[in-house]
Amino acid sequence: MGGAVPRRRLRAKPAPGLALHHICGKGTTERQKANKMGFGFQISARDGRARTGVITTPRGDIRTPAFMPVGTAATVKAMMPESVRDTGADILLGNTYHLMLRPTAERIAALGGLHKFMNWQRPILTDSGGFQVMSLSSLRKLSEEGVRFSSHIDGARHMLTPERSMEIQRLLGSDIVMCFDECPALPADRKAIEASMQLSMRWAQRSRDAFGDRPGHALFGIQQGGLEEDLRAASAEKLRAIGFDGYAIGGLAVGEGQEAMLGVLDYAPAQLPDDKPRYLMGVGKPDDIVGAVERGVDMFDCVLPSRSGRTGQGWTARGPVNMRNARHRDDPRPLEEGCTCPACRNYSRAYLHHVIKSDEIIGSMLLTWHNLTYYQRLMQGLRDAIAAGQLAKFVTEFHAQRALGDIEPI
Numbered sequence: 001m002g003g004a005v006p007r008r009r010l011r012a013k014p015a016p017g018l019a020l021h022h023i024c025g026k027g028t029t030e031r032q033k034a035n036k037m038g039f040g041f042q043i044s045a046r047d048g049r050a051r052t053g054v055i056t057t058p059r060g061d062i063r064t065p066a067f068m069p070v071g072t073a074a075t076v077k078a079m080m081p082e083s084v085r086d087t088g089a090d091i092l093l094g095n096t097y098h099l100m101l102r103p104t105a106e107r108i109a110a111l112g113g114l115h116k117f118m119n120w121q122r123p124i125l126t127d128s129g130g131f132q133v134m135s136l137s138s139l140r141k142l143s144e145e146g147v148r149f150s151s152h153i154d155g156a157r158h159m160l161t162p163e164r165s166m167e168i169q170r171l172l173g174s175d176i177v178m179c180f181d182e183c184p185a186l187p188a189d190r191k192a193i194e195a196s197m198q199l200s201m202r203w204a205q206r207s208r209d210a211f212g213d214r215p216g217h218a219l220f221g222i223q224q225g226g227l228e229e230d231l232r233a234a235s236a237e238k239l240r241a242i243g244f245d246g247y248a249i250g251g252l253a254v255g256e257g258q259e260a261m262l263g264v265l266d267y268a269p270a271q272l273p274d275d276k277p278r279y280l281m282g283v284g285k286p287d288d289i290v291g292a293v294e295r296g297v298d299m300f301d302c303v304l305p306s307r308s309g310r311t312g313q314g315w316t317a318r319g320p321v322n323m324r325n326a327r328h329r330d331d332p333r334p335l336e337e338g339c340t341c342p343a344c345r346n347y348s349r350a351y352l353h354h355v356i357k358s359d360e361i362i363g364s365m366l367l368t369w370h371n372l373t374y375y376q377r378l379m380q381g382l383r384d385a386i387a388a389g390q391l392a393k394f395v396t397e398f399h400a401q402r403a404l405g406d407i408e409p410i
């Protein structure tokens, strides 16, 4: 990481005499003090349960509520990193599972870390690999130690443990590191969810221990417990006792449906510390995000805007638009009137329809650019509304616009 370390981070290192155990062995107070120099969270306004503020990191600020585009394999597909930044993104998500298999964390570290490797100098959050190892790999064997599995790429055998996940995320140079956890698919019976949650909490402690003291870098715990309020409370209590820089609400958006998810979000954020960022993993559609922000969530990630951009779906204030539909064939209007992205500024619906139907690469590029721009515009709207104490009005207008559906055909 040598040459890539910014000055501010060098200053953030603890004094030589400051023994490690003073920071990582004595609860959260000393660790918070150390992290004040590099990583922090300030809430600037509240509206109901919603909050807006800034997460500060040595690599730049993250305005919350924040949406993180997903850069699975060290790229947000179909986008240059400069373009991702132009959409308004302050932070990207990278996937530990994919990067550990190819090109490997060791190779990325030798090449100067993930920021340099993918030419994104702003903050990066990496997941722990726990979710994807369960959903993508084969021949999985779960034990107290971790997960043994076969790569979906070449069948090679690997082992992922809390300690190995912390090592990989350190090698990548991730700014926000996620605890290694186990996420059961829903529906699952209560017994299975409870056992899985308890295992994740033991892994959370091991993740905390293995992470150690890394000023300027944050470690987030992940709450589990499925749809069971008391299990969520027990999980939150355990995480608070260990002490983290932020807290994710895990185990949602795994097939339970929006109503059940928002039901959990009616109580889960309040179980977590108020003064730390709260991150809802893997969410979601625009209306999921709006509902979660209303309930006090600060951070989101989802492949939806980029993935649907590659399949011809555009997201607008009036809902999703299928650009493959022949109704756009002769339409000279932009995908979304007033949008500042290049797809809307310079191209017609007719052109977008044509390049998508023709499987031209620029079709994926333009629609992804638009979708990420729409998502960031939505987040800016939410932040502004919370700051102005106008969130309820914003949400009413958001739903009213979507109820209109797409603009009338020409």
Ligand SMILES: [Zn+2]
Pocket: 335, 336, 339, 340, 341, 342, 343, 344, 345, 369, 370, 371, 373
């Ligand atoms: Zn646009």
